[in-house]
Amino acid sequence: MATAVKLSGITRRFGPLKANDNVSLSIEKGTIHALVGENGAGKSTLSNIIYGLLCPDSGTIEIDGKPVHFSSARQAIDAGIGMVHQHFKLVPSLSVTENIILGREQGRFRIPSSHLAEQIRKLGEQHGLETDPEALVCHLSVGQQQRVEILKLLYRQARLLILDEPTAVLSPTETERLFITLRSLVTEGRTILLITHKLDEVLALSGTVSVMRKGTLVGTLSTALATKESLARMMVGRDVLLRTANPIQSTGRTVLSINRLTCSGLDGVEKLRGLSLKVSAGEIYGIAGVEGNGQNELLSLLWGTFEGEALSGGSITIDGKPVKGMNPAEIAGLGVSMIPENRHKSAIIAEYGIKENLLLGRHREKEFHQGPGFNRTKTENLAKALIESYDIRCAPGTNPAIGSLSGGNQQKVVLAREMERPGLKLLVLAHPTRGVDIGAIEQIHKKVLEARQNGLAILLISSELEELIALSTRIGCLFKGAIRHEFTEAEVREGREKESGFEKQIGMHIT
Numbered sequence: 001m002a003t004a005v006k007l008s009g010i011t012r013r014f015g016p017l018k019a020n021d022n023v024s025l026s027i028e029k030g031t032i033h034a035l036v037g038e039n040g041a042g043k044s045t046l047s048n049i050i051y052g053l054l055c056p057d058s059g060t061i062e063i064d065g066k067p068v069h070f071s072s073a074r075q076a077i078d079a080g081i082g083m084v085h086q087h088f089k090l091v092p093s094l095s096v097t098e099n100i101i102l103g104r105e106q107g108r109f110r111i112p113s114s115h116l117a118e119q120i121r122k123l124g125e126q127h128g129l130e131t132d133p134e135a136l137v138c139h140l141s142v143g144q145q146q147r148v149e150i151l152k153l154l155y156r157q158a159r160l161l162i163l164d165e166p167t168a169v170l171s172p173t174e175t176e177r178l179f180i181t182l183r184s185l186v187t188e189g190r191t192i193l194l195i196t197h198k199l200d201e202v203l204a205l206s207g208t209v210s211v212m213r214k215g216t217l218v219g220t221l222s223t224a225l226a227t228k229e230s231l232a233r234m235m236v237g238r239d240v241l242l243r244t245a246n247p248i249q250s251t252g253r254t255v256l257s258i259n260r261l262t263c264s265g266l267d268g269v270e271k272l273r274g275l276s277l278k279v280s281a282g283e284i285y286g287i288a289g290v291e292g293n294g295q296n297e298l299l300s301l302l303w304g305t306f307e308g309e310a311l312s313g314g315s316i317t318i319d320g321k322p323v324k325g326m327n328p329a330e331i332a333g334l335g336v337s338m339i340p341e342n343r344h345k346s347a348i349i350a351e352y353g354i355k356e357n358l359l360l361g362r363h364r365e366k367e368f369h370q371g372p373g374f375n376r377t378k379t380e381n382l383a384k385a386l387i388e389s390y391d392i393r394c395a396p397g398t399n400p401a402i403g404s405l406s407g408g409n410q411q412k413v414v415l416a417r418e419m420e421r422p423g424l425k426l427l428v429l430a431h432p433t434r435g436v437d438i439g440a441i442e443q444i445h446k447k448v449l450e451a452r453q454n455g456l457a458i459l460l461i462s463s464e465l466e467e468l469i470a471l472s473t474r475i476g477c478l479f480k481g482a483i484r485h486e487f488t489e490a491e492v493r494e495g496r497e498k499e500s501g502f503e504k505q506i507g508m509h510i511t
């Protein structure tokens with residue numbers, strides 16, 4: 001088989017850090033080659049090197065058997081390489097057609113735009129990438145925008161397509177649709193380099209998989225010989241439990257009760273349309289749904305931060321007490337902790353040390369005071385206990401700024417602080433493992449299940465179906481502001497024990 005890309009001994013430093021360390025890799029033509037690795041392993045650096053956005057310090061690149069030295073993406077594009085970045089690079093105020101031809105305008109001899117639009121429509125139909133060429137990009141869903149990004153590459157006649165985490169933002173239905181497109185592209189002889197952290201997708205889609213860890217290429221193997229466990233071990237460098245045991249647990253009294261919640265945004269658009277659910281002590285209630293179906297409004301109503309509360313109806317009670325009109329401190333006083341989606345914005349102070357961050361929100365508790373200042377022994381002991389119990393990684397005796405830690409380590413600090421608050425009854429988790437490595441995910445899942453065993457009521461909002469299935473007692477499918485379908489405890493347990501198929505079943509109720 002012919003080789004599309006051959007990298008030999010690629011090294012790229014950022015200061016003292018080797019983001020790519022002597023990486024050698026061949027990608028065969030007409031295949032889907034997956035590239036996996038934890039955050040910071042060097043995947044994006046490597047793909048940016050292939051795409052001409054970064055120059056390697058040493059090493060060589062061959063495309064279609066010829067050595068190349070790209071100093072810009074333009075040259076890579078001319079050599080038939082295209083890349084869809086994790087964060088799309090479309091211009092929202094331009095139409096689909098304008099975005100696709102951007103940078104490829106034909107100079108003085110412009111092709112009439114109606115002709116172009118027709119050409120793009122056809123190209124889309126050929127590849128299962130149907131789009132309206134005249135639509136403005138700002139009016140498209142994320143899935144549609146991605147189709148435009150891929151069309152753009154095809155319009156430029158890219159033969160090697162690099163996709164960086166393409167399914168991170170897609171619903172299950174959109175993901176399946178993308179897979180069909182990708183498979184058809186390789187049967188036409190194109191080559192795909194797929195960067196992903198979802199091991200299920202690697203197994204379902206790729207023919208070959210390469211694993212990176214800390215800048216080096218740990219190995220390349222035929223996907224047929226790989227399992228999720230073996231890939232995870234190569235990524236992390238140790239055995240990883242991919243699914244924490246989820247034993248049966250009897251549930252107690254209702255802690256959170258949400259009844260027919262409705263609300264409109266400040267723009268008058270209805271966001272919640274009669275959402276009802278109950279969460280009991282000892283239960284994890286998982287909410288599945290594509291983002292934008294009311295998750296944010298639910299969270300802000302629960303936490304007393306919704307602007308325009310007057311526009312909402314229905315009720316939320318915690319242990320029988322209505323939270324309407326309460327501020328976040330008062331709600332926390334009922335025994336509620338919230339792990340927000342964006343920890344940087346609202347859960348940590350990046351330039352403070354781990355220890356200070358572990359004390360945030362508890363710094364007023366009498367226990368930690370002595371005279372006018374803090375009781376050093378008590379605060380030190382709390383930090384030490386939490387660092388140990390949550391396996392927060394830092395050199396003993398040091399207190400680095402939390403901003404310098406990995407995403408997984410930061411999240412463990414937030415969880416440790418919020419889950420160990422005295423008097424806690426209800427824990428609200430929003431995307432608790434987003435941007436977190438699989439090794440740390442394992443530890444976080446273990447802690448969440450432990451907290452449930454200890455009788456906490458937990459509301460879990462996640463866009464990762466795999467996470468919802470692994471942790472939840474029951475699963476509610478959120479669609480257009482209401483729970484459209486609820487999977488019972490028995491159904492979720494059965495779904496968890498099945499090897500596959502349950503994700504699809506959930507997917508049907510959220511799109």
Ligand SMILES: Nc1ncnc2c1ncn2[C@@H]1O[C@H](COP(=O)(O)OP(=O)(O)O)[C@@H](O)[C@H]1O
Pocket residue numbers: 014017018019037038039040041042043044045046
């Ligand atoms: N422009 C840059 N400047 C400094 N360090 C960088 C830069 N880009 C990446 N790095 C570092 O290089 C390492 C590899 O990063 P990256 O290639 O983005 O990994 P991945 O895509 O696998 O998450 C990380 O430690 C990252 O912080």
Ligand SMILES: [Mg+2]
Pocket residue numbers: 043044045
């Ligand atoms: Mg990356």
